[in-house]
Amino acid sequence: MSALATFRESYLWYSFKRDKIAIASLLVLVLLFCSAIFAPLIAPYNPYDPEMIDIMNSEIPPAWEDQGSREFLLGTDSQGRDMLSTMIYGMRISITIGLGAVLLQAFLGVLIGLFAGYHGGRLDAIFMRAADVQLSFSYLMVAIFLSAVLQAVVGVSRFGEIAVPFLILVIGFSQWPQYARTVRASVLAERKKEYVEAARVAGFTSPRIILSQIFPNTLSPILVLSTIQVANAVMSEAALSFLGLGMPIDRPSLGSLINSGFEYIFSGAWWITILPGVLLVVLVLSINLLGDFLRDVFNPKLYKG
């Protein structure tokens, strides 16, 4: 049987077809991801190209407003950049940071959770206390501290160049305990099962038991957690950028766009801050709704009323 045929008979596909919210959020998500990936082809202007920015075009409202222009569908910001293009490029950066941070979190957290849960004892105690300590203070505090130090060391202008990997590292390292705890909890349940004993009797080494026998059994909570964590990471990035600690304004993410328009909201130029805000909400909401759907599918015991 081919993989496609197996998928079409699966419970996942069956419940997906019947869940309108899941279908809608997947469609929205695919649309947003595609426009982020193909941003250079889709966006009408290149917001990184100073040649295309004219300060005379600044603060033009969206096309449907009275003073709006056909040239700039969603208006322009205070520098005269086309909002639509800037938002598409901004979302591209937000998604890159979100996915990168989650990959890092998942890699660290899953590995630590698997080995700590399986071996128990001192190793387990050390890593889980480290996780407790890390969760006990806010990641924002750490991020503010680190980015202040980094900006002082490399200078504000160079900080812009290394902002993306910096944000991935900060958000990735701050959230690994989420994965470690989830994975450890399922490993504790799995390692007492007889198939693990059977694998040990069959002469498997313990890394092999952990990776080839136990790991596949912990995949469904990992998958559900990942969707929620991507949404969280995008939000964290937006929060940091809004505070001025993330992406610089010449390469804005959604958070720094919201921040840049914030000063103009009372002077009537609401679109600079509201439109990226709406895009951020739609992006995070559709990821979260899809995560909810996955959680319901993988845990049929949770009935919705």
Place this chain on the structure above:
Amino acid sequence: MSSILNCIRADDVMATLLEVKDLVVKFALRGGDVTATNGVSFDLARGERLGLVGESGAGKSVTGFSIINLISQPGYIASGSVNFHGENLATMSAARLRTIRGNRISMIFQDPMMTLNPVLTIGTQMIETLMAHNLQMCKERARGIALEKLRKVHIPSPERRLEQYPHEFSGGMRQRIIIAIALLTDPELIIADEPTTALDVTIQAEIMDLLIELCETEGMGMILMLDTCRCRSGNWTLAVMYLRRTGY
């Protein structure tokens, strides 16, 4: 030193496969040590079948696990020896032990519902087992061996079955698959810990017949642990375990 020499001589003369001598297994608990087996002894020649019969709690399973030196914490082998081809498994290094465990000695468990990994196809599990013991093994060859063993335990259309998950099999079929997995590495000894207890009576008979048939065709030794004597056929040596000791 003299005991090793004795064993080698015995190996030549009687082809002794396994010799368990005065095995004492204890569990270190907070209130002091609890003795699980207290002086278990038996010999097994090549291709010989031994039935280890005893009531529940007599120490059969602990004996089985201590033969492959895999008693879970806080259990430990307090004294006695388990000689496999004259080598004492009780004092062997972990790496050397792994080349014997699951390779030259296989084990079959009581409950076939639990011993297969629920999220992997049986093909994956069989191939994984083969590759764990032989790093040079390629996937195609492992698949071939898996198919051959499934045929040996009379699984119909094994090519299709290899792609299926454990929940798609009945209890009797699963126990056959577990036996096939135990056979993968052509072991010299199979330890079967109440392999039929979780099955219904007609399937029990089928599985027993299959085990005896396999032992005869493959020339394997077998230690079978049961709570009742109900074997109908085959040549058996019988040891009775009672109050943590063996007697013939």
